[in-house]
Amino acid sequence: MHVTVDQNRCCSSGQCVLTAPTVFDQSEEDGLVLLLQDEPAEALHPQVRTAAAICPSGAISLTVGQAVGA
Template sequence: MKVSVDEDKCCGAGQCVMLAPEVFDQREDDGIVLLLDAEPAPDQHATVREAAAMCPSGAIALHEGS
């Protein structure tokens, strides 16, 4: 799995950070998402999928496969 984020879409809700803090963080000045790990370990995939599904602005994109 590869993860990408669209900072222009991000509204700074922070749900991704609460669900997967190893993969996502937020900028301190405006709360916009920071991607910490674009290729998370397999044991994090379910949580990252949940974070993407819960993102209110659809700023997280997942690219499945190799």
């Protein structure tokens, strides 16, 4: 799984940090999403999928399968 985030779409809800705190963080200034790791271990995949599904602004994209390094 490869994770990308788009700060231009992010609305700083923090849902991703609540759901997958080892993969996502927030900037101190305005709470915009920060990616801590873009190739999370398989054990983290369920929480990363939930984080992407509940992100209110669609700022998290996942590539699964053929992605580079996956």
